[in-house]
Amino acid sequence: MPAKRPRLSPGPRDRYTEHVSSLQSLKGLVLPIYPRLSTGIATLDDALSGGLPLGKIVEVSGSPGSGRSTLALSIGLRCLARGQAIAWIESRPSFWPLPAIEAGVPLDRLLVLRVSPDERLHATHLLLSSPGAVKMAIVDLSGSPRKGRGGVDEMTPLQLAKLHRLTERSSTLLLLLTDRLPDAASAGPLIDIRLHLSLPPGDRASRASIFDRRFEVSVLRHKQGPSQGRFSESLHGPDRLRLRSTL
């Protein structure tokens, strides 16, 4: 039997083995590529790998009263709570965050732009041209005539591409609120995620309280993950909006 070879001193290969064996297992650990903002709906956040990604365009469609503003404001309030700025761009002066502000939302980071429908796109471009100015921008495109001016349909591919580039460069989450139907096409191929909100059918009159209601969020498009999910969340108040006297 040949003599056993003497054991050689440890070489680079053993050092590699030593390093590899000390590595933490990444199995089951999901690391999102982009930082995310939570939507406030836990199941939806799980499906979206943690929330809506910064630097991307997200379309939130739904009929009036379906909860689009609620969802958008919920995400925005999380940014405000961290001291980050958000912007709301609209052409009809209807944004009214009174319940949130009554509760003490800081006002110095909530920016509202009221421009004509034709100017919404230009205003968004200017806002996103200052990287870091706002963490989230919500553009209210609801109420625009489908083939009218200033609506999402009016954006050419080049304009949408510019918007996408500016959004990515500024690492801002751009939320487009539209009133498209669920079976209508998204605003364009550069929309990364499309959520559709709807009110669940059923006898609403049978519920205990007028505010005892839920809304449903359907993921119609999700470029970085599985789409076609449906999630529901319950809503609350403001059943007693504080009409308080301070004088």
Added chain:
Amino acid sequence: MGRTACAFVPRFELALRARAEPAVWDRCLAVVDWASAPPRLSCVTPAAEAVGIRVGQIATRSRARWPELVCLAPDAQLLAQAEREVLTALSSLSPRLDADGRGAFFLGLEGLERLWPSEVELLERLAALLTGLRLSARLAVAESPFVAWVGAQHLPRSGFIDEAMGEALLDRLPLAELDLSEPARELCVLLGLRSAGGLRRLPKGALAERLGKEGARLERLCRGETFPLWPTVQKMPRATEVVELDLELALEGLEPLLLALRSLLERLLAAVAAERKALVELTVKVRLDDRSQVVERFVPERPTLQSRGLLDLLHLWLERRPFADRVAGLRLEASRVAAADQSQLSLLRQREEQAAAALDQAIARLSAAFGASAVLFPRLNDTYRPEARLCWVNAQRSSGGDGRATKGERRVRGPELAAAFTGAPLTLALRQVDPPEPVALREAAFLTRSGQPVVRILRSDGPQKLSGEWWAQGFERSYYWLLLETGEIAWVFRDDLTGAYFLQAMAD
């Protein structure tokens, strides 16, 4: 070397902050050593460890992994003050004291048998002193400072370490714990050494022969022949920070020069920041292709560690075309520096300031493009009527932060706000109808808006009475929430003076 007691305070820098704010332990916090390249985490809370953040990780990667991680700058002043405080307290136990600046404190016990006949009593007294300083420490007593240090760090509870236990501990201590340089670590691996015990058993001089001073230090360390363990590095006066670049091809043109200057400037600022200083004056020496030299000095508005303002100054200078020939070499000097304050060294603070500056810039651009009346911030008014409660003010007039609460407003920030308003379930948002729109309510069951079909009312909630402003026109209203057939929720009110109904807002 002699019998030594070691008191080790885990996560020392965070423990010091927790003395003032105990909630530190429940938050995802890390202290970052900004002087290292790249900046690495030097201390993390248990809450951060629970989400996978570890000491030694690169700060930017940890933040990308967990954006909620709060990164703090080391507070040298706090550390020094706390060390003095602890050593002053320990001086009542032993005259021979030392600290390593990382939470380990050493007491020499040789010759103190008459003062402390019982070491148990000494340890109890030591523990009481540290508890009085609101620091939680693990204690160990051993024949050498090194073994005592290892015992205090790795044993589950305070105690005495005999020779056999000390040997076993050193055998279990991995070399990564010894803060070795890269060549030393590689040599130890090549020699088959994996633990401090292996180092201890090496023939005397084996490491010193190969690694020089560091090897000798390591050997003395593992034999317990070094006291203190980590000698304090004296800060030698350093020469002016300088960065240079010799260009293979002479440059011409604004953009290439700016690009080269930007990279040099960032290196220079990183070097200045590593010394805990800020830049007061920047000297730029440009060597031209014709061998002449141009020297220019730039003084920012205030000592800074940010490149943006300095780059703007450089940009303006280069636009004036100060060079007669192409540029062959660049040299940047931090000709004057000053001590940096905490905000300048804090990356998070810099980011907040940059974000605020970017927001001001965006507001200025938008106001210039669309008029000041298009760019608004909300403001609460001290009034009764809901439609007048929230008004909109021009952002430019109020930019710079209008965070002060008006009379009667409750300011809720940060975690309180997040919990109160953003927790599940979501709170309904409203769309204002401004001015309130006259509507018709038929038989309390149908709602009619102008130009829209009649909608059936499924449920209603109310009334909630509101009245006031008697000194002006005065009003009396009854508010109702209406659940409509379409699923929408409308907020209407009845003017009790006229009996008319108005639509105040719609939920969305």
